[in-house]
Amino acid sequence: MRDHPLGQLTLARMREFYREPEAIFWVFGFPIVLAFALGIAFRNRGPGELRVGVAPGPGDSSIAAVLDHSPALAARVLDPAEARAALRAGRIALLVAPGEPVVYRYDSTRTESRLARLEVDEVLQRARGRTDPAAVRDERVTEPGSRYIDFLIPGLLGMNLMGSGLWGVGFAVVQARSKKLLKRLMATPMRRSDYLLSFILSRLVFLVVEIAALVGFGWVMFRVGIRGSVTALALVTVLGALSFAGLGMLVASRARTVEAVSGLMNLVMLPMWILSGTFFSYARFPDAMQPFVRALPLTALNDSLRAVMIDGVSLAALGVPLAIVAAWGLASFSVALRIFRWR
Amino acid sequence: MLGIRCAGLVKRYGDVVAVAGLDLAVELGECFGLLGPNGAGKTTTIEILEGLTSPDAGEVEVLGVPWADREGAGGRALQERLGIQLQETQLADKLTVEETVRLFASLYRRSHSVDEVLRLVDLEDKRRSWVSKLSGGQKQRLSVACALVSQPELLFLDEPTTGLDPHSRRELWEVIGRFRKAGGTVLLTTHYMEEAERLCDRVAIMDHGRVIALGSPPSLVATLGAEHVVEFALADGAAAGLFTADLAALPGVRAVRTGPERTALTVTEVHRTVPALLALLERRGAALSLLTTHHATLEDVFVSLTGRQLRDA
Numbered sequence: 042m043r044d045h046p047l048g049q050l051t052l053a054r055m056r057e058f059y060r061e062p063e064a065i066f067w068v069f070g071f072p073i074v075l076a077f078a079l080g081i082a083f084r085n086r087g088p089g090e091l092r093v094g095v096a097p098g099p100g101d102s103s104i105a106a107v108l109d110h111s112p113a114l115a116a117r118v119l120d121p122a123e124a125r126a127a128l129r130a131g132r133i134a135l136l137v138a139p140g141e142p143v144v145y146r147y148d149s150t151r152t153e154s155r156l157a158r159l160e161v162d163e164v165l166q167r168a169r170g171r172t173d174p175a176a177v178r179d180e181r182v183t184e185p186g187s188r189y190i191d192f193l194i195p196g197l198l199g200m201n202l203m204g205s206g207l208w209g210v211g212f213a214v215v216q217a218r219s220k221k222l223l224k225r226l227m228a229t230p231m232r233r234s235d236y237l238l239s240f241i242l243s244r245l246v247f248l249v250v251e252i253a254a255l256v257g258f259g260w261v262m263f264r265v266g267i268r269g270s271v272t273a274l275a276l277v278t279v280l281g282a283l284s285f286a287g288l289g290m291l292v293a294s295r296a297r298t299v300e301a302v303s304g305l306m307n308l309v310m311l312p313m314w315i316l317s318g319t320f321f322s323y324a325r326f327p328d329a330m331q332p333f334v335r336a337l338p339l340t341a342l343n344d345s346l347r348a349v350m351i352d353g354v355s356l357a358a359l360g361v362p363l364a365i366v367a368a369w370g371l372a373s374f375s376v377a378l379r380i381f382r383w384r
Numbered sequence: 385m386l387g388i389r390c391a392g393l394v395k396r397y398g399d400v401v402a403v404a405g406l407d408l409a410v411e412l413g414e415c416f417g418l419l420g421p422n423g424a425g426k427t428t429t430i431e432i433l434e435g436l437t438s439p440d441a442g443e444v445e446v447l448g449v450p451w452a453d454r455e456g457a458g459g460r461a462l463q464e465r466l467g468i469q470l471q472e473t474q475l476a477d478k479l480t481v482e483e484t485v486r487l488f489a490s491l492y493r494r495s496h497s498v499d500e501v502l503r504l505v506d507l508e509d510k511r512r513s514w515v516s517k518l519s520g521g522q523k524q525r526l527s528v529a530c531a532l533v534s535q536p537e538l539l540f541l542d543e544p545t546t547g548l549d550p551h552s553r554r555e556l557w558e559v560i561g562r563f564r565k566a567g568g569t570v571l572l573t574t575h576y577m578e579e580a581e582r583l584c585d586r587v588a589i590m591d592h593g594r595v596i597a598l599g600s601p602p603s604l605v606a607t608l609g610a611e612h613v614v615e616f617a618l619a620d621g622a623a624a625g626l627f628t629a630d631l632a633a634l635p636g637v638r639a640v641r642t643g644p645e646r647t648a649l650t651v652t653e654v655h656r657t658v659p660a661l662l663a664l665l666e667r668r669g670a671a672l673s674l675l676t677t678h679h680a681t682l683e684d685v686f687v688s689l690t691g692r693q694l695r696d697a
């Protein structure tokens with residue numbers, strides 16, 4: 042029985058990819074290493090215990106003991122010189138000078154110091170017998186999706202779709218061209234569409250592995266979940282992968298050498314690494330730049346991925362960013378087909 | 385029907401005229417060689433015939449299909465019947481021999497099985513090796529395997545043995561021989577005259593994009609008018625050109641060619657010419673630094689036509 046050409050071409054693409062250990066690392070390993078390192082470095086710790094000092098004076102050690110008892114505070118008696126230095130260096134948030142009146146010495150522009158002022162005053166007033174007229178109760182919650190890692194994982198997913206789409210297609214096409222393998226294939230009855238489709242198909246196969254690896258890692262290590270539907274996430278990633286495969290095809294359509302295409306690829310990706318909100322929100326860029334930033338395919342893809350993963354938004358509400366992603370893919374693919382150098 | 389027919393073929397690259405009005409007619413079942421130095425236009429010619437390069441002018445007909453019918457489906461139908469090996473293709477390093485052949489087989493409607501092709505090129509014991517692990521000769525045979533996989537009627541080979549050691553070269557010659565025995569037509573290019581003599585029924589000697597001589601290897605050699613070549617050089621090289629007329633008058637000498645280093649005599653009978661040559665040199669008081677004789681080859685034909693060596697032209 043005859044093998045199907047599209048099947049064999051796709052298999053060849055996949056084999057060439059997974060037999061290249063470096064490629065495996067950059068596509069699968071690297072995003073996970075990044076997620077791990079950044080997830081650890083930027084994990085949310087909260088303010089923790091606030092350090093305060095008590096200056097020598099009447100009843101200093103009992104004041105320190107009362108304050109230290111509060112779970113939000115760590116208090117210690119300090120001699121005057123030490124206290125001044127600690128306050129200046131920010132090692133303590135506030136200095137309590139006992140007496141009548143009690144004096145709070147702190148820098149009111151520091152958030153931490155103002156928090157300490159509230160907490161210390163509360164504890165001291167209560168210790169002296171203040172009672173509150175209204176009964177209250179604290180209910181502490183951690184909103185899922187608000188941590189840095191929740192922001193980061195969809196961004197890494199988008200960046201990965203861009204990288205593997207551009208490299209996976211662009212690099213392989215140009216390598217085949219520079220080794221005259223493309224020319225050799227053109228000397229067979231192979232259909233050009235089969236050749237191009239084989240790249241798309243092999244991308245889609247690896248896409249599943251890529252996504253599963255990163256999303257799985259996010260869940261196991263950091264409990265980053267998917268708020269929206271898995272189907273919506275799948276569709277967004279497939280669209281993103283196709284779009285970047287198209288862009289990869291465009292970048293690779295003329296280049297004759299691997300060096301040339303590497304340069305082009307970095308030229309295309311670098312602005313998006315910086316601007317498209319992978320590692321930090323693109324809202325930080327000036328208003329004048331926003332329309333440009335939002336028109337980039339990676340920005341639109343990242344927005345869509347975050348909307349699905351963090352906010353649980355449905356596909357229907359993502360018309361604009363998804364249209365941007367699709368438009369980039371279609372436009373680059375059709376230009377690529379026109380100018381493609383087949384030999 | 386002819387295997388290949390082309391007339392007035394022209395291809396230019398900017399100012400360079402790669403093919404300058406070439407006429408060829410290759411019979412079915414024939415092994416035809418394009419012999420010429422680097423840059424003669426062999427690759428350009430063969431790639432036009434393969435349909436990879438379009439000619440600037442001239443008629444091309446391959447297996448009865450004219451150039452105009454090679455767009456789209458017509459071109460694909462013709463490609464089904466051709467086997468092609470390009471001069472510079474590097475097959476994918478990370479695929480095995482078997483995977484590579486299967487990929488190429490899948491592209492054709494009719495094809496040999498992987499086993500059959502690997503037997504044809506004698507690579508059965510390498511079927512699971514990566515392409516990157518093959519020797520030069522094995523890679524070349526794999527490249528020919530990819531050309532043979534479609535059971536072609538016409539096989540194009542562009543410098544199939546360039547860069548191979550003599551053993552690998554002979555192995556490849558056997559592969560080509562087997563294809564011919566099965567009735568296939570071959571067009572091959574080479575700059576090894578020995579290869580052309582061994583394999584080809586007819587040879588076109590090319591230079592600067594033109595055919596400068598055409599015929600079977602023996603008939604081309606016969607145009608020299610003698611079967612042997614005597615070459616010599618003198619210890620004080622300067623005197624070499626001084627007595628051309630005397631050399632031409634020696635018994636059995638048909639032609640004299642003086643080069644910068646050597647003088648070559650085309651002779652009918654070595655045993656009569658050499659003693660006379662030695663006597664002449666003795667009389668002139670000239671000392672030899674080199675004396676060799678060999679059977680005349682296509683190389684000598686090329687040299688006599690162009691004044692240059694084939695290998696380093």
Ligand SMILES: Nc1ncnc2c1ncn2[C@@H]1O[C@H](COP(=O)(O)OP(=O)(O)O)[C@@H](O)[C@H]1O
Nearest residue numbers: 397400401402421422423424425426427428429
């Ligand atoms: N793609 C090309 N662009 C420019 N010049 C070329 C190209 N291909 C071949 N040539 C030129 O055409 C001439 C013939 O080349 P080629 O057909 O490769 O010769 P051969 O195969 O006999 O060595 C050479 O001078 C070569 O430099």
Ligand SMILES: [Mg+2]
Nearest residue numbers: 426427471543
């Ligand atoms: Mg050549």
